[in-house]
Amino acid sequence: MKLHEYQAKDILGKSGIRIPNGQLITTAEQITKVTKIINGPPWVIKAQVHAGGRGKGGGVRVAHYPYEVVTAAEDILGKRLVTPQTGKNGVAVNQVLIEEGVEIDREYYLSMIVDRSTAKPTMIFSPAGGMEIEEVAQESPELILKQHVDPEAGWMPYQGRNLVYKLDPPLSPAPARQLMAVMANIYRIFVTLDCSLVEINPLAITKEGKVMALDAKITIDDNALFRQKELLQLDDPKEKDPLESMAEKYRLNYIRLDGNIGAMVNGAGLAMATMDVIKLAGAEPANFLDVGGGASEEMITKGVEIILKDRRVKAILINIFGGILRCDVLARGVVAAAKKTNIRLPLIVRLEGTNVKEGRKILRDSELKFLVAKDLAEAAELVAKQISRKG
Ligand code: ADP
Ligand code: MG
Numbered sequence: 001m002k003l004h005e006y007q008a009k010d011i012l013g014k015s016g017i018r019i020p021n022g023q024l025i026t027t028a029e030q031i032t033k034v035t036k037i038i039n040g041p042p043w044v045i046k047a048q049v050h051a052g053g054r055g056k057g058g059g060v061r062v063a064h065y066p067y068e069v070v071t072a073a074e075d076i077l078g079k080r081l082v083t084p085q086t087g088k089n090g091v092a093v094n095q096v097l098i099e100e101g102v103e104i105d106r107e108y109y110l111s112m113i114v115d116r117s118t119a120k121p122t123m124i125f126s127p128a129g130g131m132e133i134e135e136v137a138q139e140s141p142e143l144i145l146k147q148h149v150d151p152e153a154g155w156m157p158y159q160g161r162n163l164v165y166k167l168d169p170p171l172s173p174a175p176a177r178q179l180m181a182v183m184a185n186i187y188r189i190f191v192t193l194d195c196s197l198v199e200i201n202p203l204a205i206t207k208e209g210k211v212m213a214l215d216a217k218i219t220i221d222d223n224a225l226f227r228q229k230e231l232l233q234l235d236d237p238k239e240k241d242p243l244e245s246m247a248e249k250y251r252l253n254y255i256r257l258d259g260n261i262g263a264m265v266n267g268a269g270l271a272m273a274t275m276d277v278i279k280l281a282g283a284e285p286a287n288f289l290d291v292g293g294g295a296s297e298e299m300i301t302k303g304v305e306i307i308l309k310d311r312r313v314k315a316i317l318i319n320i321f322g323g324i325l326r327c328d329v330l331a332r333g334v335v336a337a338a339k340k341t342n343i344r345l346p347l348i349v350r351l352e353g354t355n356v357k358e359g360r361k362i363l364r365d366s367e368l369k370f371l372v373a374k375d376l377a378e379a380a381e382l383v384a385k386q387i388s389r390k391g
Contacts, residue, residue: 111123320351
């Protein structure tokens with residue numbers, strides 16, 4: 001679950017990290033009042049969307065007069081914002097954060113993630129923070145510093161010194177101490193809130209020598225939400241793909257991709273293999289949909305319905321290895337969905353495993369035109385045929 005910048009900053013602020021004064025607005029009427037309560041000029045007007053790269057897409061504006069705050073906020077609020085991370089259609093902006101503009105001396109990058117290769121929480125720090133951090137990581141990887149954390153021991157003060165004392169030019173003692181305190185803080189937040197990401201970019205040193213978080217991103221691990229119930233109220237369903245939200249409701253693992261072949265499988269490994277098969281056939285998957293091990297007939301029906309709601313889908317490949325999920329249950333779910341949605345797209349089914357004979361029989365007897373493949377290779381061939389038929 002991703003949090004908005006203003007929500008993440010609230011969490012950072014409460015843990016003692018300095019953040020700019022700010023006010024969230026959701027309607028145009030609220031804009032004028034804000035310049036009276038937030039220090040300025042300058043003010044910074046920031047679109048609250050879950051995508052990054054807002055600065056590059058015009059979603060972060062600086063205003064020097066109250067009327068400029070109004071024009072900038074009106075220009076962003078209620079519009080769609082396109083950034084390097086949103087795709088060309090952009091995302092709707094329903095909320096805007098207006099905050100005091102801070103005079104920046106330096107911008108650092110600081111984050112906590114789980115490093116998969118070492119399976120350890122890892123602090124990432126860079127003296128070259130700000131909007132170009134992706135380019136820095138590509139072109140000057142030596143400027144990206146890391147500290148792996150032993151979860152038993154937690155974040156150790158020497159690790160902060162390892163990062164901060166490498167800075168060139170060096171920081172004077174007060175901001176250096178503040179910076180190390182921020183590091184210890186974000187580690188604590190990361191662990192106690194079950195985060196998969198805590199990121200501050202930029203973490204600024206202001207002209208007055210104060211360390212301040214000017215941007216913040218926090219992602220909570222969905223698998224831990226059952227024990228982070230008080231964070232659930234921070235969820236913003238408007239930011240989610242509607243099909244992904246619908247899938248979540250039925251406990252289906254669905255992720256939308258860019259292609260036009262819908263895929264439904266059981267198990268994430270099989271999903272990966274199926275995407276490979278689709279690509280080998282010269283096509284692109286439209287989604288990743290894993291119905292899981294113990295899917296019910298209803299979940300299968302919903303899965304097909306969700307795939308069909310994506311208008312770009314030109315054919316569907318269902319690839320199921322029946323284990324706990326029996327092939328006959330799957331087949332009944334698919335037939336029900338096909339009837340309910342009056343499906344007109346080619347539907348390729350490859351079944352194997354528990355009750356496969358019954359499963360195939362149900363599909364055959366349904367009088368619907370399923371293309372039943374006997375193995376993966378044939379399924380790929382059928383996908384390829386569908387693509388070439390479409391030209
Ligand atoms: P994004 O990462 O989505 O582009 P940021 O919040 O990082 O958005 O803002 C982009 C840039 O705008 C920052 O790198 C920083 O230089 C500047 N900025 C953001 N907030 C403030 C602020 N309150 N005061 C001064 N500058 C700011
Ligand atoms: Mg940023």
